[in-house]
Amino acid sequence: TGGTTGRSKGVMLTHTNLVVNALQAVSMMGVQQSDRILHVAPMFHIADAFVCMMASALCCSNYFQPAFDPLATLKGVQDNKIQRMLLVPTMINMVVHQHTIGDYDLDALESVWYGASPMPEAVIQQALKVMPKVQFYQAYGQTEAAPVITALLPERHTFEGPLAGKMKSAGQALPGIEVCIMGENNQRVDYGVVGEVCMRGPNIMKGYRNMEEQTANTIIDGWLHTGDGGYMDDEGFVFIVDRVKDMIISGGENVYSAEVENALYQHEAVSQCAVIGIPHEKWGESVHAIVVLKEGATSDEAELIEHCKSLIAGFKCPRSVSFQSEPLPLSGAGKILKTELRKPYWKEGERNVN
Numbered sequence: 113t114g115g116t117t118g119r120s121k122g123v124m125l126t127h128t129n130l131v132v133n134a135l136q137a138v139s140m141m142g143v144q145q146s147d148r149i150l151h152v153a154p155m156f157h158i159a160d161a162f163v164c165m166m167a168s169a170l171c172c173s174n175y176f177q178p179a180f181d182p183l184a185t186l187k188g189v190q191d192n193k194i195q196r197m198l199l200v201p202t203m204i205n206m207v208v209h210q211h212t213i214g215d216y217d218l219d220a221l222e223s224v225w226y227g228a229s230p231m232p233e234a235v236i237q238q239a240l241k242v243m244p245k246v247q248f249y250q251a252y253g254q255t256e257a258a259p260v261i262t263a264l265l266p267e268r269h270t271f272e273g274p275l276a277g278k279m280k281s282a283g284q285a286l287p288g289i290e291v292c293i294m295g296e297n298n299q300r301v302d303y304g305v306v307g308e309v310c311m312r313g314p315n316i317m318k319g320y321r322n323m324e325e326q327t328a329n330t331i332i333d334g335w336l337h338t339g340d341g342g343y344m345d346d347e348g349f350v351f352i353v354d355r356v357k358d359m360i361i362s363g364g365e366n367v368y369s370a371e372v373e374n375a376l377y378q379h380e381a382v383s384q385c386a387v388i389g390i391p392h393e394k395w396g397e398s399v400h401a402i403v404v405l406k407e408g409a410t411s412d413e414a415e416l417i418e419h420c421k422s423l424i425a426g427f428k429c430p431r432s433v434s435f436q437s438e439p440l441p442l443s444g445a446g447k448i449l450k451t452e453l454r455k456p457y458w459k460e461g462e463r464n465v466n
Contacts, residue, residue, distance in 0.1 A: 113255045114157065114228075114445050122321030129258040133315040134165040136286040140263050141249055142223055143196065147172045150188050150197040152180045157445035158259040159228050159251075163198045180446070182206040186216040193220035200228040200446035201235060205384075208238045209406075218243065223266070227251040229447045230352070230370045232377035236279065240269065252282035252352065256336055258315040260286060262350050281349040282342075289313035293344050298332055301343075306353055306366075309342045310335040341368070358450060360389035362397045367428050369450075375423040376401060376430075379416060381409035384440050386448045387430065390457040401430040402453055404439060 113121045137143075149167050151174060153160040167174055175192050177184060180203055188194060199207065204226055207213070224239075224246055231250065239248065247266035253259040264283030270276050285291045292300050293307040301307045316336045319327035330337050341359060342352040353359075354368035361367070369387040376385040384404040389397035405411060413433040420429040441449040 114443050114447055121323060121326065123255045124318040124321055125255075125258050126318060129315050129317065130162075130165050131169070132288070133258040133260055133286075134162065134169050136288055136315070137162070137166055137251070137260050137263070138169060139287055140265065141166070141225065141251075142247065143167070143170055143172065145170045145172065147195045148192060148220075149174050150185070150192065150194040151176045152185050152188070152203070153198050153200060153446065154444050157228070158255040159200070159445065160198055162259050163225070182210050183212070186210065186213060186218070189218055189221050190216045195220055195222045196225070197221075198225045198227075201226055201231040202229070202384075202442065202446045202448070204231070204239055205235045208235065208242050209383075213242055219245070221246050223247040223249060225249045225251055227253065227260075228445055230373070232374050233279065234374075234377045236269070237271075250283055252350065254338055254340075256317045256330065256338075257311060257313075258317065260315075261289060261291060261309075261311050261338075262286065264349075278349050281345075281351045283350065284348045285311070285350075286313075289315065291344070291348075291350055292335075293342060293350075294335070294337070298335075303346045304343055306341055306343045308356065309338045309340045309350060309352065311338065312336065358388075360387070360397050360399055362389065362392070362399060362427065363395040365427050367399055371424060372399060372401065372420065372428055372430065375420045376403065376416065378423065379411065379419045381405050381411040382416075383407075383409075384448075386440055386450055386453055388450055388454050388457070390432075390454075392431075398431045399429065400457070401433045402440065403433055403435050404437070405435065 149172050151160055155161055177188055248269045250264035251260045253261040262283040262285050267275050268278040291311045294310050295301040295307040312335050339356050340352050341354050341356050342350055344350050354370045358369045359366055372387040373385050376382050383406040386402045388400055390400045392398035416433050417430055441452045443449055
């Protein structure tokens, strides 16, 4: 596992898990035998390992770069006439904000797959603007599911028309996968009610290596409990609100960090941000934002807090903001390591919010 919410765990996946999930995704993700696929994400992470499986199933041509760099990625697409690639949202953010993106010939690029962490609305809007011919597919899942559970197809990547309204969702379940939302006592909840996203299907792991108790707490009655908080609408679209462990509880109110981050990313000066809960004597936890500004941009705590208040409820807004010039710490898979960001604030006590 990625280890972004704690210590990494070994996940036991069978050949059947991997092959079945690759074939499930092929049926929805538009992959063709003649495709040229660029690999820039780390292959030790399940996301690009999955793309390798999917590409192998159809004997696609694979092109590899030793590490991710936004300009090298654009050049790789141009020089090799790449048709498809996987990028995590952090990578997409860096690519689409390159001032020289218009200098590259991206005409061959047909689709970009993304996933592994929430996609800020402002970033996908920019991506659709600078790459209008490219089809975007969102894949939601985790290592324990080998990895893809749901997909949001290109026709739903729109803010206008009859198909709009699903951009904030993670899409619908892949063929052969059943998804439901469970509340307390592992009971299903109604449409629109937030609970834990659970799934079952032939792609569920056999368990965590040498961790029987954690396996038993994760796979219950055949259902994989993802650890993600979310809800489902009456069309089967799944909306992820946050990792359960990233949820902030302030004064008894649930604050989903992803929603606050999405608001912050809509400020023109924000390059990177992460929202965490920090100790508060009265409220238990206080909402705190850590922000990296774009090069040459300026802003301050008061301005960003007011910006958030114009977009989301007041109790969800940051109570404090810190700025840093260095990029936020990332895992090898490109996810922001909130566990590292929390450490300085929780030295005196253990964070009890799970």
